[in-house]
Amino acid sequence: MIKITSLCYSYYTVSVGNQKKRPPVGLQIYQPETGYRFSIDSYLIANFANPPSGSTVIDLGCGVGVLGLLMCRKRDDLRFVGIECQGELVKYARRNIDVNSLRGRFDVIEGDIKEIGDYLDSGSCRYVISNPPYIEQGRGKLPPDEGKATAKSEVRTSLDDFIKASDYLLVNKGRLAMIYDARRLSVLMLNLKVRGLEPKRIRFVHPFIDRDANLVMVEAVKGGGVELKVERPLIVWDKKNVYSEELKSYF
Numbered sequence: 001m002i003k004i005t006s007l008c009y010s011y012y013t014v015s016v017g018n019q020k021k022r023p024p025v026g027l028q029i030y031q032p033e034t035g036y037r038f039s040i041d042s043y044l045i046a047n048f049a050n051p052p053s054g055s056t057v058i059d060l061g062c063g064v065g066v067l068g069l070l071m072c073r074k075r076d077d078l079r080f081v082g083i084e085c086q087g088e089l090v091k092y093a094r095r096n097i098d099v100n101s102l103r104g105r106f107d108v109i110e111g112d113i114k115e116i117g118d119y120l121d122s123g124s125c126r127y128v129i130s131n132p133p134y135i136e137q138g139r140g141k142l143p144p145d146e147g148k149a150t151a152k153s154e155v156r157t158s159l160d161d162f163i164k165a166s167d168y169l170l171v172n173k174g175r176l177a178m179i180y181d182a183r184r185l186s187v188l189m190l191n192l193k194v195r196g197l198e199p200k201r202i203r204f205v206h207p208f209i210d211r212d213a214n215l216v217m218v219e220a221v222k223g224g225g226v227e228l229k230v231e232r233p234l235i236v237w238d239k240k241n242v243y244s245e246e247l248k249s250y251f
Contacts, residue, residue: 027073028099030092031064038066041131041179041215043250044234046070048203048217049177051127053077058120058169060113060130060162061085065093067129068106080106081120083113083165085157113157113165126174132162134181159184160191167195170222175200178220182213189218198224203231208239 031037046067051057054077059067062082071078084090090110097106111119159180166176176197180188182204192199197220205215213233235244 027069028096029064029066029069030095030099032088032092036063036086036089038063040236040247042066042070043247044205044215045129045131045177045179045217046074047250048179048219049127049129050219051075051078051129051175055079055127056081056125057127057129058083058125060128060165061132061157062093062108063089065096065106065108067131068093069096069100069102071129072102072105073100078105081125082106082108083111083116083119084108085110085112114161116165116168120169122168123171123174125169126171128166128169128174128176129178130162130166130176131179132159133157134159134184136184159187160195163191163195163197167197167222170197172223174222176220176222177217179205179215179217182216185216188216192218192220197222198226199228200224201229201231203234205234205236207236209235 029038049057049071051071056079057068057071059065059080059082062068062084063086065082068080068082072080082093084093087110090108093108097103097108109119162178163176170176176192178188189199199218199220201219203217204213205217206213217234234246236247238244
């Protein structure tokens with residue numbers, strides 16, 4: 001059964017289900033009622049990523065396509081291709097593309113990123129984006145729902161699988177943007193460097209101003225030089241149930 005969630009956003013608010021007052025930039029998003037649900041991570045990485053003008057952006061593990069939807073509405077010069085291994089989520093993603101009138105700008109391929117060469121050519125894009133699973137295989141308690149477990153843990157694909165696929169897809173000097181668990185930053189940086197993707201921008205995400213970072217966003221360049229820009233921290237909440245001013249601007 002499909003549950004429809006209409007995300008109607010302006011500068012300050014996110015309204016749910018208000019069709020009449022939906023602004024032109026609003027999105028209609030279909031997702032499963034249980035199991036996999038997209039999160040605020042999609043908004044964070046969509047606003048951190050900065051693809052070159054006119055790029056085709058490839059989203060590895062696109063889920064129901066939220067990242068592509070957000071970025072296509074934000075920038076009309078981009079084209080998106082999503083890769084997703086879960087057939088049910090692919091159906092939702094394609095429906096989301098249709099209801100938001102993005103056919104022709106956003107395509108979804110059902111497939112395993114470990115077999116990326118079966119679907120796309122090497123060196124075929126300038127920008128890759130991804131929100132990979134962050135729970136290492138064999139560690140932590142997995143969600144009981146199989147779809148949610150696949151999205152959040154490395155039961156089917158590892159962090160290196162995502163980075164290896166990114167390296168395959170990117171042209172020289174192409175870029176990869178990722179959001180990941182801040183506690184595993186050293187693992188992320190090591191895997192990027194091993195694959196020849198040099199971290200160039202990094203931004204830590206803190207739930208509150210007085211809390212440690214729980215997420216980190218990194219942009220790496222294939223064949224890039226050794227120089228890293230550490231951007232100011234991103235604070236999600238000003239106080240309980242009140243987003244920071246920057247977060248409000250994302251909606």
